[in-house]
Amino acid sequence: MFTQYDPESAALTEELRGMFDDFRAGTWSADDLRAHQTAKLRDVLAHVRAGSPFYRERLAGLSDGALSALRSDDLRSLPFTTKEDLQRAQFDLLSLPVSAAWTFYETTGTTGRPTPCPRTNGDTIHNNTVLTSYYRDVFAAHGDHQVVGISGPTELHATGDTFGDVCRNLGHAVAKLWPHSPVVGFDRALEVLRLLPVTGLFCTPGMALRLARKAVEAGLDPRRDFSLDVLMLTGELMSPSLRDNIGDLWGADVHNCLYASQEASVLAAATSDGTLRTAPLINLYEVVDPVTGEPVAPDADGVRYGELVVTNLYTGAKPLVRYRTGDMVRMREAGPGAAVPAPSVEAVGRVRDRLRLNGHLVNGYDLENLLLRHFRGYLDYQITVADDGAGTDLLSLTLNADPDRNGRDAVERAAADCRAELDTALDVGFGDPGPITSTGAMVSWKAARVVDRRNPAAGTSVESRSAERIAGTRT
Template sequence: MHSQAETMSREDLRALQARRLRETVERVYHLVPFYRRKLEEAGVRPEDIRSVDDLRRLPFTLKQDLRDHYPFGLFATPLEQVIRIHSSSGTTGKPTVVGYTAHDLEVWTEVMARSLVMGGVTAADVVHNAYGYGLFTGGLGFHYGAERLGAAVVPSSGGFTKRQLMLMKDFGATVLCSTPSFALHLAEVAKEEGYDIKKDFRLRVGFFGAEPASEGLRQAVREAWGIHYVEAYGLSEIIGPGVAASCPHGGLHVFEDHFIPEIIDPETGEVLPEGQEGELVITPITKQALPLLRYRTKDISRLYYAPCPCGRTIVRMETIKGRTDDMLIVNGVNVFPSQVEHVLTQVEGVTPNYVIVLDKKGVLDKLEVWVEVDENVFTDAVGGLEELKRRLEQELLNNLYINAKVKLVEPKTLERSMGKAKRIVDRRELIQK
């Protein structure tokens, strides 16, 4: 079941986008002083927006702009019309605050339902939703989308791993919604608790997002649970999850009737041609409370416009490789944590649980990767562990051109995350201070 908006011709879609983009620009020009000023500085008026190509004339919006106008300074509707407020965790200063009108929640529910349809979810399913509820958009996003399809939702939220496993088994969950790292953690604890994953659970599909995941981590989740893996992408500033989701043919379909994606060069801001890697920029074109122009996500991806074998004509986006602000520069070499993860998961004998520790040694950066070994391997002779350590160091050098010291640690010693996994410990700034 495809939504009609997902299969329309590119011409019809671009005409719809152009109309909605013009309405959005008009909305922010008249209702948000920040945007009126930015548009006047750029010499653009709403009537100048005639096609999607005019998008590149519009100014960018940064996360800092939301922080500078905390809490409601970028809202385009009075608070009487806002019926929900979410916000980011605000770990680096003020949180970013997002508002929703009744119309916005309707759009969000619709795109979440479409995302779930990509994994074959129907009214017959039991959806175990282990995304965090509360100010984080993950939990409620999946909740409303699944309810729209008539599925039974178990709003378990994060944490309480053993209780979650009991509920998944007893309620016969067929769908799991969580971060990929928490899905792996659930599988690990299930084995410890003596569950037989194949016999005790009925899961057939999972919806995973909220953190970058390499192909190796995705494969580890598929194998641990024996399920189909659907990638869900979104960010609270745009709407929450529901911006894009993956179909069985690979790549994530962006719901282009609501969000226009672009790929830009993160240094120059120039729009890049189809298929080139760069920073993903998104303009929501149906939002009322918080319409944003050309929001810079800092996520690294590519776009492909060729029609998909699944029948959808909406653009496909490559799995997020990492974030421009997650990129580590180690002695002049650019590395994303997801690239390190991918190398580790290709080597037999280690688990996908790892931490990257960065230190300074004189003027040089020193990179250490702590990685948990597989339980079966840990009982082996010390010589075998030395060989495994050497092999991992060689693979990181061959694939990523980085000299990393690998430290093998015992199974289950690295901290587990109930939400987004924390993969990097950067001590370089601490040392310089």
């Protein structure tokens, strides 16, 4: 492998593998972790202040003495970094020249200017070590030698490189197949899935649904005619209800495998206990009120609910300091029996994707989970929000599903749950929402899944127009 040809990369790989093995084994105390995070935080701040024009200006008030005394729990003394900062600063945010990286990625730019995301060998090794360590037991439950499909874009995007490298680390064969590519297409992708056969698949929840739909249209049964044991899904919102439906469609074990972004890299990964767990060896995490920016205290159940803020703890091309992800999360400390002694996290939707329904502010994760919990076997869905003209919000759910399997009882239970939890009436119909629902990973869950008709005078949002444009190319 490459790291064996580069002494620095080989040494870092060996060091991180040992650290993660020890951390997972529970040999790190809270003091050990705090000391590690404090030392790495100081390294990162010195690195970005020296190399990044953006952070040199942003951290001008941080003296050498203050930096050397800074601890991991002193983050509130530092300013936030926002998505708008990334779009404005562009290459000025980098702490190293692109020539120091091994690869160049960028954000999709579907709803704004793309931002550069180069990665050094160190960036990749830090992030891929997390995935290799956490995924080992997930794949081991299905045998030592898997053939794993990776269905995601590769141009200027990390999906194929990241999961391919991690599968190689774990000893599994890889087939990269992107059905939206004119070189591959859905027919050939399905053929490859059957031919090899592919036993594991990385893709988005929307792609898992779309592949199942294409298989059914071709006269195939996803459960009977394919050999998938495990689906590793990421890139879009996925509630437990949607996860269970996808598992039912394919007859496979389904994991929400990764919480990450092109700009911030790996933030949490699937573990064998069925949860996404954070990576505190390479990131510092905060949960803040999305309006005030103040830290959120745990509730009575020990859950912190708010916007996630992350600080990378490794020096590389583009470490971020107190980066406001714009994502709402629920975070809970690890308890007894956790597969990895790190907090669990549920990413429940973007701050701006929340919907207010008859006075209730609801995130996408909880709304999806509520509306879909009684239905199975559907190949797609879409939500429509309207009002009755007198100020009362109404919901409609369109399912691409067999009405006989999802009959009156399921419809009535879904409507009753919606009325009880959101004081909102729900109508359920059956049909094809069209290709716009496939755009969630490129744009947002709300733009892909929700049609909001309550204020037609406001026009459609930039994200909705982007989703429509992408969907037009996929018709």
